Amino acid sequence: MPPETKPDTRQAILDAGQAVVQARGYNALSFRDLAKTVGIKSASIHYHFPTKGDLGAALAKRYTETAAKAFEHILAVAPDAAGRMRLYTDVFRGALINDNRMCLVGIMAAEKADMPAEVMAEVERFIALNVAWLTQVLGLTGPEADPKALAVLSAINGAQLLARGGGDVAIYDRTIAAYRTAGLFP
Amino acid sequence: MPPETKPDTRQAILDAGQAVVQARGYNALSFRDLAKTVGIKSASIHYHFPTKGDLGAALAKRYTETAAKAFEHILAVAPDAAGRMRLYTDVFRGALINDNRMCLVGIMAAEKADMPAEVMAEVERFIALNVAWLTQVLGLTGPEADPKALAVLSAINGAQLLARGGGDVAIYDRTIAAYRTAGLFP
């Protein structure tokens, strides 16, 4: 083995884990498969993440943090709501392009019943973050603000879900375009 | 045992199987658990459905057929688009109320990568059925008809997904109301 710079194993596990969950769901997340891709043994993953629930929660948490940064970036580079929403929908589009993956939280919501409580808690946090950001970007106020923001998030997640089922990004694009035409968001 | 009328075992397996898939996904479908609820042995399920893929495909097929009948019924009892859409969204709402379940096809789409081809084929048929029905009900024409219908289906599925994650039907209701207000459908 060449003297490579110290690879952060923990990070590698999270990277591989996220890829699996986005592609095949939390249930498909296997310590053995994960260990194989990372290049260590399954027992070693338990060193970093004692239980599968810990790993799942860490995945959801990191995902939310990454999203938070991405959202700040969008606010910085796009001045108006239309441009910001374009970048927002592109984030979900990116997952689809990247190996036909889904939003990590979307797929976790689908598997809710099998998920440890600590994972679900992180999922809720991600949703709350998205709703807050959308409320701000779309300038929503009043009692209907949250439902409206959630409607946008739901619609985009649904588009991702079905486009993924069809295995064609074009389905996602057309669906998003239809939302825009309908005036669901700018 | 009382002299009950012949219980159709095959039907019982499908009923129990559908409940599991809608609640916890295709991956959570276990021959042993299923056998326990039905009251037979797991090997006997293989008699009716040789492989798990066969069972999954049968579930999706029956689901599509049931939906087709429901759609016809809606057309018969509701004269206008608004009334029909109300009943349509209520179908998805019903799944949520019933033990916080999801649309069988929605949850199967989320698990696409793990699914046998024969199951996915049935999933596609279900989507096509819904798109065709929505196109008719909403009076959509032209090249944008299919994308628009798919957008409606996606939005409703997304609402179901997130409402289920939140564990609250009210989330679904508010999201659907937001769609209506936005003019996505009447």
Next chain:
DNA sequence: ATTTGCCTATCTACTGATAGGTAGAATCAT
């Protein structure tokens, strides 16, 4: 000397699937 980060080896529980057997009903030829 202790902690870190990995290892080997093993455990129990569960997965779908198969082989082979059987009670009872249906179908058949005589």
Next chain:
DNA sequence: ATGATTCTACCTATCAGTAGATAGGCAAAT
């Protein structure tokens, strides 16, 4: 009508494979 055959719908027992998890060891870094 009856005896023989075949089919139906289950059963028991078992398979190889995989799941997450644990105990204990070992080498390097601190």
